[in-house]
Amino acid sequence: MGYDALHERFARIGDLNHALAMLSWDEAVMMPTGSGTVRGEALATLTGMVHELTAAPETGELVDAAAAEDLDPWQAVNVEKIRHDWVTARAVPADLVRALSLATSACEQTWRGARGENDWSAVVDGLHTVVDLTRERAQALAAARGCEPYDALLDNYEPALTRTAIDPVFDELGAVLPDMVDDAMARQPMCALPRGPFPIERQEALGRALMAEVGFDFERGRLDVSHHPFCGGDPDDTRITTRYNEHDFLESMFAVLHETGHAMYEQGLPKGWRNQPVGHAGGMALHESQSLLMEMQVCRGAPFIEFAAPIIQRTLLGAETDAPEWQPDNLVKLAAKVERGFIRVDADEITYPLHVILRYRLETALLDGDLAVAEIPDAWNEGMSASLGLSTVGNFADGCMQDVHWFAGLIGYFPSYTLGALMAAQIFRAARDGIEGLDEAVREGRFPLLFDWLRERVHGRGSVKPSLELVADVTGARLGTDAFLGHLRTRYGLG
Amino acid sequence: MGYDALHERFARIGDLNHALAMLSWDEAVMMPTGSGTVRGEALATLTGMVHELTAAPETGELVDAAAAEDLDPWQAVNVEKIRHDWVTARAVPADLVRALSLATSACEQTWRGARGENDWSAVVDGLHTVVDLTRERAQALAAARGCEPYDALLDNYEPALTRTAIDPVFDELGAVLPDMVDDAMARQPMCALPRGPFPIERQEALGRALMAEVGFDFERGRLDVSHHPFCGGDPDDTRITTRYNEHDFLESMFAVLHETGHAMYEQGLPKGWRNQPVGHAGGMALHESQSLLMEMQVCRGAPFIEFAAPIIQRTLLGAETDAPEWQPDNLVKLAAKVERGFIRVDADEITYPLHVILRYRLETALLDGDLAVAEIPDAWNEGMSASLGLSTVGNFADGCMQDVHWFAGLIGYFPSYTLGALMAAQIFRAARDGIEGLDEAVREGRFPLLFDWLRERVHGRGSVKPSLELVADVTGARLGTDAFLGHLRTRYGLG
Numbered sequence: 001m002g003y004d005a006l007h008e009r010f011a012r013i014g015d016l017n018h019a020l021a022m023l024s025w026d027e028a029v030m031m032p033t034g035s036g037t038v039r040g041e042a043l044a045t046l047t048g049m050v051h052e053l054t055a056a057p058e059t060g061e062l063v064d065a066a067a068a069e070d071l072d073p074w075q076a077v078n079v080e081k082i083r084h085d086w087v088t089a090r091a092v093p094a095d096l097v098r099a100l101s102l103a104t105s106a107c108e109q110t111w112r113g114a115r116g117e118n119d120w121s122a123v124v125d126g127l128h129t130v131v132d133l134t135r136e137r138a139q140a141l142a143a144a145r146g147c148e149p150y151d152a153l154l155d156n157y158e159p160a161l162t163r164t165a166i167d168p169v170f171d172e173l174g175a176v177l178p179d180m181v182d183d184a185m186a187r188q189p190m191c192a193l194p195r196g197p198f199p200i201e202r203q204e205a206l207g208r209a210l211m212a213e214v215g216f217d218f219e220r221g222r223l224d225v226s227h228h229p230f231c232g233g234d235p236d237d238t239r240i241t242t243r244y245n246e247h248d249f250l251e252s253m254f255a256v257l258h259e260t261g262h263a264m265y266e267q268g269l270p271k272g273w274r275n276q277p278v279g280h281a282g283g284m285a286l287h288e289s290q291s292l293l294m295e296m297q298v299c300r301g302a303p304f305i306e307f308a309a310p311i312i313q314r315t316l317l318g319a320e321t322d323a324p325e326w327q328p329d330n331l332v333k334l335a336a337k338v339e340r341g342f343i344r345v346d347a348d349e350i351t352y353p354l355h356v357i358l359r360y361r362l363e364t365a366l367l368d369g370d371l372a373v374a375e376i377p378d379a380w381n382e383g384m385s386a387s388l389g390l391s392t393v394g395n396f397a398d399g400c401m402q403d404v405h406w407f408a409g410l411i412g413y414f415p416s417y418t419l420g421a422l423m424a425a426q427i428f429r430a431a432r433d434g435i436e437g438l439d440e441a442v443r444e445g446r447f448p449l450l451f452d453w454l455r456e457r458v459h460g461r462g463s464v465k466p467s468l469e470l471v472a473d474v475t476g477a478r479l480g481t482d483a484f485l486g487h488l489r490t491r492y493g494l495g
Numbered sequence: 496m497g498y499d500a501l502h503e504r505f506a507r508i509g510d511l512n513h514a515l516a517m518l519s520w521d522e523a524v525m526m527p528t529g530s531g532t533v534r535g536e537a538l539a540t541l542t543g544m545v546h547e548l549t550a551a552p553e554t555g556e557l558v559d560a561a562a563a564e565d566l567d568p569w570q571a572v573n574v575e576k577i578r579h580d581w582v583t584a585r586a587v588p589a590d591l592v593r594a595l596s597l598a599t600s601a602c603e604q605t606w607r608g609a610r611g612e613n614d615w616s617a618v619v620d621g622l623h624t625v626v627d628l629t630r631e632r633a634q635a636l637a638a639a640r641g642c643e644p645y646d647a648l649l650d651n652y653e654p655a656l657t658r659t660a661i662d663p664v665f666d667e668l669g670a671v672l673p674d675m676v677d678d679a680m681a682r683q684p685m686c687a688l689p690r691g692p693f694p695i696e697r698q699e700a701l702g703r704a705l706m707a708e709v710g711f712d713f714e715r716g717r718l719d720v721s722h723h724p725f726c727g728g729d730p731d732d733t734r735i736t737t738r739y740n741e742h743d744f745l746e747s748m749f750a751v752l753h754e755t756g757h758a759m760y761e762q763g764l765p766k767g768w769r770n771q772p773v774g775h776a777g778g779m780a781l782h783e784s785q786s787l788l789m790e791m792q793v794c795r796g797a798p799f800i801e802f803a804a805p806i807i808q809r810t811l812l813g814a815e816t817d818a819p820e821w822q823p824d825n826l827v828k829l830a831a832k833v834e835r836g837f838i839r840v841d842a843d844e845i846t847y848p849l850h851v852i853l854r855y856r857l858e859t860a861l862l863d864g865d866l867a868v869a870e871i872p873d874a875w876n877e878g879m880s881a882s883l884g885l886s887t888v889g890n891f892a893d894g895c896m897q898d899v900h901w902f903a904g905l906i907g908y909f910p911s912y913t914l915g916a917l918m919a920a921q922i923f924r925a926a927r928d929g930i931e932g933l934d935e936a937v938r939e940g941r942f943p944l945l946f947d948w949l950r951e952r953v954h955g956r957g958s959v960k961p962s963l964e965l966v967a968d969v970t971g972a973r974l975g976t977d978a979f980l981g982h983l984r985t986r987y988g989l990g
Contacts, residue, residue, distance in 0.1 A: 034714035219529035
């Protein structure tokens with residue numbers, strides 16, 4: 001009775017979350033420019049309703065009643081996840097929630113204008129407020145849960161993740177990657193860029209064709225256009241987006257395949273547990289592992305590109321071709337280009353973790369009080385100079401102002417990207433070990449071999465285990481760097 | 496205090512309604528085919544939340560407290576409208592609401608399959624249940640509000656509308672229109688059909704161009720494609736749809752202009768009262784009057800077609816033309832074609848009311864118990880034979896099974912279409928009397944002259960008055976048939 005009522009309550013919350021997911025997708029993809037205020041109010045009201053239903057005393061009572069019942073293992077985890085949500089929802093005082101919401105909206109809006117102007121001074125005060133309030137929030141969460149403040153923030157994005165788990169792997173990556181970047185760049189082979197323009201309709205047709213080949217279910221999902229690619233919606237209506245560059249079809253193609261990785265995860269979540277916390281995807285790190293497994297491990301590799309090349313040629317050119325720039329060996333080189341750049345979202349897979357590690361070090365120092373907001377630009381420049389040899393002195397727009405995260409209060413989010421890359425490599429290594437002839441299957445477009453394996457071991461398990469435990473289960477080893485580094489050495493021909 | 500709390504409560508309800516409007520639009524326009532079940536559940540949950548918040552005892556207490564405060568006239572009407580919603584929401588027992596919801600879903604689904612099969616026997620039992628439960632619901636509403644049962648149903652679609660108001664005008668139209676149809680068909684001039692195909696992109700460009708000319712605000716609205724044209728969303732994000740026939744551009748053009756009429760009304764509602772009942776559009780009849788004023792009174796008339804012809808030619812053909820079938824005089828004839836047909840939604844403006852009157856007579860008889868569900872096909876055939884000379888014996892698909900309304904439990908809705916046509920004619924006559932040079936302005940594309948007039952007198956007044964009173968206010972006369980019949984005589988050259 002307690003359990004059933006709790007389940008029913010979270011089905012209602014799930015319906016509100018469905019509405020929120022769809023309205024957010026619509027805002028990014030469909031909404032007219034002048035409708036933002038009303039949409040913002042509606043999103044705030046629905047978010048408030050989710051919070052009210054979650055934090056209500058009744059939820060806690062139902063959790064206690066349910067926990068005393070005879071539950072199956074998934075139900076038991078569901079109850080504990082709901083208890084965790086309940087504690088979290090009640091931990092932060094309402095006036096702090098409100099203050100933080102106002103501060104982050106204001107700061108994010110200022111940032112949107114100031115980034116283009118390279119105007120750091122415009123955002124310092126706002127960011128100061130956001131960091132202070134986020135620290136307060138982290139302390140409140142930490143007190144309620146008995147953990148460290150930064151760990152309380154990490155938990156928002158990847159449940160149960162801790163700094164203790166991150167530090168050793170990030171230390172190791174930070175130490176070895178700069179030399180690997182040098183090495184990879186020195187060995188970088190010559191390659192030729194297929195010449196465009198490539199009409200958007202054809203690029204879109206290519207994206208759809210590859211999504212369908214991989215196994216994306218278009219009866220429960222869509223592909224559209226937005227300013228930044230993302231995967232939105234929910235497991236029963238999974239909507240991915242991309243953007244198109246008429247002069248480089250590889251950008252949209254790999255963006256679509258990346259988001260398709262996210263989408264395959266969503267579409268593979270356990271059907272019987274939709275709308276219940278235990279049936280949701282694991283945290284952001286595990287989610288990113290599925291997009292990176294798709295993009296980096298599978299689709300940028302030779303077997304996939306050999307499979308895709310004729311489809312690419314037919315869709316973009318109307319027919320297959322012998323022109324050398326369109327052949328798999330050239331496309332494989334294009335897909336593995338390494339470049340030292342300022343911008344995280346444009347980074348390749350070797351330099352990407354260095355961007356993340358810098359942000360991780362700075363945001364933990366900010367939260368610990370070891371770094372002041374005013375000191376960020378100098379610390380950023382030092383970090384970028386040391387790891388990638390790039391000076392960001394006076395270049396805020398391509399430096400500490402490039403990402404929205406901190407200005408929007410998303411502290412604790414960045415580590416997920418690189419943990420996801422490590423998980424992707426480690427899970428894919430296990431898949432290749434466990435699936436006979438996987439490379440051959442990819443080369444021939446037989447993707448169910450991989451996805452059946454992933455659905456059984458990862459997608460179909462929702463969040464019945466913390467992601468790090470799940471990865472250890474699936475791969476037989478706790479998360480480390482060796483699969484990732486091994487993958488880089490192989491792909492980039494490093495010592 | 497009571498008023499402010501009530502206002503705030505309905506702002507929350509308004510945000511839920513925004514979500515419902517957007518999710519419904521998405522369902523018709525964007526949603527993948529396999530996502531219907533989840534969407535249906537989410538819509539049901541949000542609808543249930545709106546009902547709970549409306550029907551809660553607290554709402555009634557706040558209404559009583561607010562009514563005792565010193566309110567401005569709009570606030571006072573808002574409180575009374577909320578009281579009316581509260582009484583309505585509480586009038587029908589929860590198990591009857593549930594039974595009716597189940598019965599209408601089941602019956603509508605059966606109808607969707609059975610219509611194509613012309614299988615009346617498949618739907619009789621379901622419709623019987625729907626009619627019985629609707630009668631029960633009407634009685635419960637009537638008891639709570641002290642009115643007649645059918646009037647209680649009318650009120651759902653057009654507040655305060657009564658059978659007493661409808662009967663004399665429908666009697667008169669039913670008596671005179673059949674002869675007018677004969678007369679108009681006898682005088683129908685020859686006209687030539689511009690030959691297609693007309694690519695959908697060009698038809699869409701034409702629709703957008705005319706919407707923009709008329710004054711549709713694309714910063715707060717969209718045009719898309721759906722199975723049936725509709726106007727959805729809300730005043731701050733008004734989304735209309737159409738469908739395209741490659742061989743007849745006039746279909747989509749007039750459908751877009753019709754929906755633009757609805758949209759101009761939504762976009763013109765009083766901004767300070769968004770989300771409050773008094774700020775909503777009047778009922779379905781007044782809403783239809785605004786789409787029909789646009790389509791029938793303005794856009795199918797010679798001044799508009801003279802204005803639009805060069806735009807039509809340039810957009811569809813790439814340049815203006817002297818070809819006779821593209822000239823205004825021919826397009827005007829095409830826009831005023833009269834035809835006796837089985838299908839209401841395809842009917843012209845002279846025959847349309849005859850379709851509606853038949854449904855009105857049958858549904859009032861059903862509700863009164865004077866007609867059994869099993870007798871509908873015979874009664875339909877009699878009605879169609881008498882008014883349009885068409886036999887529907889054995890032809891259920893094009894007869895009593897053509898519309899979803901009754902099968903979906905929408906009894907009391909049909910009269911709105913024809914009352915809307917009468918209102919449109921009467922309001923437009925008042926506009927022509929009141930606005931110097933209106934025809935000339937339309938011919939020159941100066942639409943603000945008309946819409947400023949409508950915004951002041953109709954759109955901007957929300958539902959501060961019952962629609963029939965508003966129409967009387969605006970036109971100086973209670974709603975009658977003479978403006979409509981006068982319009983028909985002029986347009987179709989009748990005695």
